[in-house]
Amino acid sequence: MAFDPQPIVEEFHDKYTHQKEFLQVVDSFLNKVTPFIRENPDYQDRGVILRMLEPDQIISFRVSWVDSEGKEQLNRGYRVQFNRALGPYKGGLRFHPSVNLSILKFLGFEQSLKNSLTGLQLGAAKGGSDFNPGDHSDLDVMRFCQAFAAEFFHIANSEADVPAGDIGVSEREIGYIFGYTNKLKRKFSGSFTGKSLESGGSCLRPQATGYGCLYFVEQMLRDNDLKPGKMTANISGAGSVAIYACEKALEMGIKVQTLSDSRGVLVDKKGLDEEKLAFIKEVKMEKRGKMEEVAEKFGLEFEKGKKPWGYACDIALPCATQNELSEEDAEKLIDNGCKVVAEGANMPCTNEAVDLFMKEGILYAPGKASNAGGVSVSAFEMAQNRLGMRWSAEEVDEKLRQTMKHIYQQCVEYGGKINGKPNYVTGANTAGFARLYRAMKNQGVF
Ligand code: NDP
Numbered sequence: 001m002a003f004d005p006q007p008i009v010e011e012f013h014d015k016y017t018h019q020k021e022f023l024q025v026v027d028s029f030l031n032k033v034t035p036f037i038r039e040n041p042d043y044q045d046r047g048v049i050l051r052m053l054e055p056d057q058i059i060s061f062r063v064s065w066v067d068s069e070g071k072e073q074l075n076r077g078y079r080v081q082f083n084r085a086l087g088p089y090k091g092g093l094r095f096h097p098s099v100n101l102s103i104l105k106f107l108g109f110e111q112s113l114k115n116s117l118t119g120l121q122l123g124a125a126k127g128g129s130d131f132n133p134g135d136h137s138d139l140d141v142m143r144f145c146q147a148f149a150a151e152f153f154h155i156a157n158s159e160a161d162v163p164a165g166d167i168g169v170s171e172r173e174i175g176y177i178f179g180y181t182n183k184l185k186r187k188f189s190g191s192f193t194g195k196s197l198e199s200g201g202s203c204l205r206p207q208a209t210g211y212g213c214l215y216f217v218e219q220m221l222r223d224n225d226l227k228p229g230k231m232t233a234n235i236s237g238a239g240s241v242a243i244y245a246c247e248k249a250l251e252m253g254i255k256v257q258t259l260s261d262s263r264g265v266l267v268d269k270k271g272l273d274e275e276k277l278a279f280i281k282e283v284k285m286e287k288r289g290k291m292e293e294v295a296e297k298f299g300l301e302f303e304k305g306k307k308p309w310g311y312a313c314d315i316a317l318p319c320a321t322q323n324e325l326s327e328e329d330a331e332k333l334i335d336n337g338c339k340v341v342a343e344g345a346n347m348p349c350t351n352e353a354v355d356l357f358m359k360e361g362i363l364y365a366p367g368k369a370s371n372a373g374g375v376s377v378s379a380f381e382m383a384q385n386r387l388g389m390r391w392s393a394e395e396v397d398e399k400l401r402q403t404m405k406h407i408y409q410q411c412v413e414y415g416g417k418i419n420g421k422p423n424y425v426t427g428a429n430t431a432g433f434a435r436l437y438r439a440m441k442n443q444g445v446f
Pocket of ligand 1: 237260261320
């Protein structure tokens, strides 16, 4: 009998009614992999598919701390250990007020397919807290991170669970959590990635997701006879993914017209350059300030409350957060001549927006493929820590390029074509699913 995803969809919608982001990713995944499962009898074990959709373990804990004004503060911390079949649990920590189980389960499941796609030995997890570093002084961020580490230190382990950063968790937060974890464990171990170089981090880890995304775009353009030098790009976000995506895009000769933050969009019709980008890095990454400051200094437009998708461009790179590009935004992009969409963020496009891109023949790269550069360089950081060595930036960059090429080729191989264009979304889901399925099947039922 042909594989029918509907009972699984119904069961999950009944069981997890309020976890809308998690259900969104489950629906999209089953929709994309069903044709492959139907054509390949070796992949029809329903038990494996169901286990793949359920996290191995969810850990939730209280984080109580006292701020620098002596006020007691309370946050919730989580770790969703999604799947260990391909290696130690691996995936970032997110500090943002919106963090809840639905978001962490969606991110954890996406991570399991993404990590599978890299071909590296990486299990999948995601975690974090509803704490917002942006609302606190540096001293309070350190206090919070130490309180978080006091609950978390027994989970982080170089052979079992190796967290990294994500939204709100940069080298600074990783440094504080890593330092305090080592104090509590009375040892120095590579139990986190995204560390500073001095603490055993890898060259190019901060740049890896943004650079990797553009290496993926480079292949999309080459395969489809498009030349980067003649193209414009709109990027959302002004965090590590967006800023390094912008840096690499400029290197490739692409004209970047926007970056954005949670307050609005910075528009530069003439195109951002190195000087402006250096100032954006200083304001957004070092001083954690507002984009308005950049607009003021260079006399650029800042459109409060707006997104980058209403402005004409050839390439759209959503690099901020989930569901930031709706069907309506997709319509505007298509009407204005956009040809390529590659996700730097996790699930930034809604399912409806993705369907529209596919229908209209837009080249669309899903985040689990195009943003996998970050976790890949995290795997290289783990390898360097195990070897007690540091690879040069050139060596890491070359390995990153090769990994993105491998991911791209799998997307093409497993995805086939839709409307005459490569179907990267089906390719990424199916290739990620197939490797993970085989590992889980080999390891038995437990
Ligand atoms: P950062 O915290 O460094 O930056 C996030 C950026 O997005 C900030 O500019 C922030 O604005 C903006 N932003 C956050 N929420 C919203 C919103 N609701 N609307 C508009 N803008 C918003 O995070 P990262 O750059 O690390 O991560 C960005 C995305 O990439 C996330 O989806 C993450 O999961 C994904 N990702 C990250 C990886 C990594 O290596 N870091 C790896 C793979 C995926 P503001 O400055 O105002 O807060």
